[in-house]
Amino acid sequence: xxxxxxxxxxxxxxxxxxxxxxxxxxxxxxxxxxxxxxxxxxxxxxxxxxxxxxxxxxxxxxxxxxxxxxxxxxxxxxxxxxxxxxxxxxxxxxxxxxxxxxxxxxxxxxxxxxxxxxxxxxxxxxxxxxxxxxxxxxxxxxxxxxxxxxxxxxxxxxxxxxxxxxxxxxxxxxxxxxxxxxxxxxxxxxxxxxxxxxxxxxxxxxxxxxxxxxxxxxxxxxxxxxxxxxxxxxxxxxxxxxxxxxxxxxxxxxxxxxxxxxxxxxxxxxxxxxxxxxxxxxxxxxxxxxxxxxxxxxxxxxxxxxxxxxxxxxxxxxxxxxxxxxxxxxxxxxxxxxxxxxxxxxxxxxxxxxxxxxxxxxxxxxxxxxxxxxxxxxxxxxxxxxxxxxxxxxxxxxxxxxxxxx
Amino acid sequence: xxxxxxxxxxxxxxxxxxxxxxxxxxxxxxxxxxxxxxxxxxxxxxxxxxxxxxxxxxxxxxxxxxxxxxxxxxxxxxxxxxxxxxxxxxxxxxxxxxxxxxxxxxxxxxxxxxxxxxxxxxxxxxxxxxxxxxxxxxxxxxxxxxxxxxxxxxxxxxxxxxxxxxxxxxxxxxxxxxxxxxxxxxxxxxxxxxxxxxxxxxxxxxxxxxxxxxxxxxxxxxxxxxxxxxxxxxxxxxxxxxxxxxxxxxxxxxxxxxxx
Numbered sequence: 001x002x003x004x005x006x007x008x009x010x011x012x013x014x015x016x017x018x019x020x021x022x023x024x025x026x027x028x029x030x031x032x033x034x035x036x037x038x039x040x041x042x043x044x045x046x047x048x049x050x051x052x053x054x055x056x057x058x059x060x061x062x063x064x065x066x067x068x069x070x071x072x073x074x075x076x077x078x079x080x081x082x083x084x085x086x087x088x089x090x091x092x093x094x095x096x097x098x099x100x101x102x103x104x105x106x107x108x109x110x111x112x113x114x115x116x117x118x119x120x121x122x123x124x125x126x127x128x129x130x131x132x133x134x135x136x137x138x139x140x141x142x143x144x145x146x147x148x149x150x151x152x153x154x155x156x157x158x159x160x161x162x163x164x165x166x167x168x169x170x171x172x173x174x175x176x177x178x179x180x181x182x183x184x185x186x187x188x189x190x191x192x193x194x195x196x197x198x199x200x201x202x203x204x205x206x207x208x209x210x211x212x213x214x215x216x217x218x219x220x221x222x223x224x225x226x227x228x229x230x231x232x233x234x235x236x237x238x239x240x241x242x243x244x245x246x247x248x249x250x251x252x253x254x255x256x257x258x259x260x261x262x263x264x265x266x267x268x269x270x271x272x273x274x275x276x277x278x279x280x281x282x283x284x285x286x287x288x289x290x291x292x293x294x295x296x297x298x299x300x301x302x303x304x305x306x307x308x309x310x311x312x313x314x315x316x317x318x319x320x321x322x323x324x325x326x327x328x329x330x331x332x333x334x335x336x337x338x339x340x341x342x343x344x345x346x347x348x349x350x351x352x353x354x355x356x357x358x359x360x361x362x363x364x365x366x367x368x369x370x371x372x373x374x375x376x377x378x379x380x381x382x383x384x385x386x387x388x389x390x391x392x393x394x395x396x397x398x399x400x401x402x403x404x405x406x
Numbered sequence: 407x408x409x410x411x412x413x414x415x416x417x418x419x420x421x422x423x424x425x426x427x428x429x430x431x432x433x434x435x436x437x438x439x440x441x442x443x444x445x446x447x448x449x450x451x452x453x454x455x456x457x458x459x460x461x462x463x464x465x466x467x468x469x470x471x472x473x474x475x476x477x478x479x480x481x482x483x484x485x486x487x488x489x490x491x492x493x494x495x496x497x498x499x500x501x502x503x504x505x506x507x508x509x510x511x512x513x514x515x516x517x518x519x520x521x522x523x524x525x526x527x528x529x530x531x532x533x534x535x536x537x538x539x540x541x542x543x544x545x546x547x548x549x550x551x552x553x554x555x556x557x558x559x560x561x562x563x564x565x566x567x568x569x570x571x572x573x574x575x576x577x578x579x580x581x582x583x584x585x586x587x588x589x590x591x592x593x594x595x596x597x598x599x600x601x602x603x604x605x606x607x608x609x610x611x612x613x614x615x616x617x618x619x620x621x622x623x624x625x626x627x628x629x630x631x632x633x634x635x636x637x638x639x640x641x642x643x644x645x646x647x648x649x650x651x652x653x654x655x656x657x658x659x660x661x662x663x664x665x666x
Contacts, residue, residue, distance in 0.1 A: 157524065157528055160527070161523070183576050184575075184576045214514075215510060221511065249507065252507060279444065282447030282448075282451060285446075285447035289440070313606075333598070333602070334606065336599055336602075337602050338603070340599060349574065373575050373576060382531055383567060383568055384568060387536060387560075395535075395537070397531075398532050403529065
């Protein structure tokens with residue numbers, strides 16, 4: 001469904017001529033608007049009646065009481081209905097409670113894009129308007145969407161956040177009190193230590209790539225937590241680690257994290273800031289630079305953990321050609337196939353977030369992992385129960401999770 | 407076309423051939439293309455950030471006399487944070503750089519909390535619960551006409567998604583039943599990855615075709631081709647690169663080791 005686009009100047013001309021049509025003899029044409037049953041409340045079906053087909057129809061919408069009409073869609077002359085989605089972004093453009101619609105007949109068919117692109121075409125459209133009498137009820141039709149009364153989504157979201165917070169507090173207290181928390185073994189995590197050991201034996205460095213997204217991305221944050229553990233292990237093994245960064249701020253944080261890892265291991269002098277490198281903010285330039293490192297410095301182990309995009313296969317393929325052990329992990333579903341194909345071990349999705357908890361056993365990280373497990377269980381129950389209920393005509397769970405109401 | 411545009415087209419073809427020379431080996435002409443790409447991207451990034459972010463969001467606001475004193479003072483805060491980042495250059499005060507970094511992470515964590523939850527949990531759950539009755543009425547058990555839509559696909563969605571979620575349940579040991587569920591989850595993931603792999607490989611082939619089209623002049627209007635002569639540019643570029651590789655290889659003599 002197209003997002004309604006305002007076309008103020010052209011629309012003003014269009015409306016002016018439409019107003020002129022009101023002086024024409026009224027016809028039996030009527031416009032009616034209905035909200036489809038069991039919908040999310042954002043879709044409204046506009047339909048109208050007219051015995052003869054004009055060259056085309058224009059459907060316009062305004063909020064109730066407003067004179068700012070927006071041209072939504074141009075339709076062929078034989079059309080008699082249009083389904084309108086009042087907004088596609090309920091956060092930034094929340095829907096109104098009531099809308100009014102107009103349907104105008106056009107003398108010549110035109111395209112919506114043409115109206116916006118060319119003044120000349122817009123003039124043709126304006127001249128074409130109002131040729132047909134009976135363009136619908138001038139007052140339009142009103143419909144109450146009833147969004148406010150059904151919008152439980154934010155409340156459910158708040159409850160989930162609070163529940164996770166409470167669970168984290170409880171699990172953290174449990175872990176600190178000495179309660180054992182089981183974390184399932186993940187093969188890719190064990191491989192990280194093996195990879196560091198292999199690099200040490202071969203006398204070659206380890207390459208760590210924390211993805212190409214900004215620092216605030218959750219995957220980059222998870223990657224930084226893992227980098228701290230990896231750097232500590234590297235320092236213990238007296239090996240070298242090269243960190244290749246795509247974002248300047250990430251480079252600064254990675255630098256601090258690696259330094260801290262070397263301090264934690266008791267080898268602050270072994271830390272070399274030149275090995276934490278900013279390559280380029282441009283995706284493929286970064287990829288080319290990192291490939292250069294893989295090809296020329298020949299790291300024995302490549303660790304790719306974070307958010308990756310199209311460069312994932314290029315990096316992993318170069319590492320494969322270089323015969324490095326490769327461990328990758330990302331929650332970016334579209335890139336996982338490439339890592340699975342070209343790397344020795346791949347951490348899939350959530351496993352990336354489990355790594356830091358698994359390696360460090362930090363009470364806060366472990367409690368976060370356990371709380372997220374409970375959320376997953378909750379979602380599974382909601383999915384299955386929701387499907388059964390919805391199929392019997394009770395879309396309760398859908399409505400609870402729908403942010404836009406419904 | 408202007409002279410600079412024609413030069414740009416030739417340079418583009420030449421650099422493409424330079425990059426393709428990597429198929430022979432890592433060589434200076436490939437490194438030239440690589441370093442040029444890196445340097446240009448960094449330079450472009452700096453200019454883009456200055457004119458797109460730094461100037462309109464900070465400098466212009468500080469210099470704008472129409473803004474009130476309070477609004478101007480607010481604009482000084484990011485300026486101070488920027489200077490704090492530069493304190494990394496002075497080891498003694500490098501700890502100051504942690505403040506703006508912490509500010510960035512904390513602010514975005516707060517801002518993105520609800521957005522992430524909305525996009526990755528609420529909306530996903532709401533849209534993954536099918537109305538099997540309505541699906542049956544519209545598509546039946548399986549509809550070839552609608553790309554396999556139907557009750558089977560809807561049930562597979564719910565069960566596959568549930569199994570995937572349970573596969574990622576880390577804080578409990580897996581008993582036999584859970585292992586089977588987990589295996590089904592992995593199977594679902596691999597099916598999805600396989601489809602995604604094939605789709606993206608097609609995209610990459612399309613990119614390679616795009617470069618080939620540019621080198622052969624198939625992506626331009628005939629009048630542009632008549633001015634640029636892309637095929638001549640390709641042949642000339644290939645000749646230069648091959649000649650260079652021959653000279654470079656001979657100079658290396660017996661010291662040459664492929665891959666180094």
